[in-house]
Amino acid sequence: MDELLSLTRTTLDAAEDEIESLIARLERGDPLAVGEVYDLHHNAVRAFAKRLVGESAAAEDLVHEVFVTLPKAIRGYRGDSSLRTFLISIAVNHARHHVRAATRRRRAMEKLALEPERPSDDPERDARRRELARALTRALDELPLDQRVAFVLCEVEERTSREAGLIVGVPEATIRTRLFHAKKKLRAMLEQEGLR
């Protein structure tokens, strides 16, 4: 049992050292270190970006910006959260422009009915799912960015309000308030769209 504990401790120490070395390399602006972080965390960052901006192309742009600015942003990393959480917070900080651009594009696309459809095994279910996701994204477009970020972090990504507060850099209570208002507005908007 002691051996197992010792082994676990050694493994944890090694992992910590590895992360520290990775962060040191990031601080030096080593592109290979950025590549390593990308490989480890791009899925999480991309998922968050897509949920926040509601569009693949804009999400890719946001992911790109997050990792390009990482060597500079890492200087502000204090190690009080995981590197993944830190990456999400960078995405939040750079989201405004991308959200606005994606919202504009989405509105134009909807007017022209150019939303691409993907083939599926269960077309009916997928159609319903896509309709709901689109409706929620449209409703999110109407929210202020702060409320939108709080909703995506807490409801869609299922993070705690404490974690969301760490990411956004505001108190937990502020996140809860934003979430409350966001949900209220979203419900009203979904109801207006006639979704049941």
Next chain:
Amino acid sequence: MTVERDILDEAVRALRETTAEEEPGHRFTRARVMASLHQGKVRRRTRLAFVLPLAASFVAASAWGVSSGKAQAFFKELGEAVGILPATPPTDDKPAIPKPRKGERQSAPKPAATEAPVGEEPPAEEEAPVEETPAPAEQKPEPSETKPAETTELTTGPRSSAEKPEKPAPRVTSSPTDPSPAPVTSAPDPELELYREAHRAHFQDQDTLRALGAWNRYLERHPNGRFALEARYNRALCLVRLGRKDEARAALAPFASGRYGGYREREANELIEALSK
């Protein structure tokens, strides 16, 4: 209300699922990230390659300007031209005369020159023998060691050797090539007359003994006068020439120790060293 919450939850689930799917474009984004980082690195290197030589040139030019004393004169002139610095005021014991412009100074008539006997005004070439002396009579217009403001000025180092100290009212420091000691004033100035007399005996007539007496007279009457510093130094030179080594050493010692902000410090040290041989 329950229905509303359900639809919101369902929509959230739908959004979560649709956005969790693997994106085929992630490799492309990775390549873009790496390319952007590489470009940023190249851009930084290029910027550095341009900025470093420029900065080095600027630093070198500034250092040269400071060491040669030209930077101070340049910034002063620039400040006056732009209007940040006030124009140099005339000295207290002179009537206020507007400072002549650089170009005007050569042709402008000098009232003092017309009042003083022509023979008393040292010609432009009189500086030549001064340069031959071991320590030429470079003079600063405000030499007093007792006035703190003037001492501060002295710390900026001696000015050009061609600069004359006799200029009384407007401190035309920006024209070091003007060889004339004649003041731009019409009022008689006993201090200036004494200085002129000593200067003439020292540099024009090269009568060392008479010059020493004249410098002593000047310093007796104007120990804190405008030209006291130059007078002290020239007096020391007279003592050197007369072979009165101990007195010369004593007279040169304050200059050598840098008491006057470095004014004639090097020359004084060299003279003291020569005297001790």
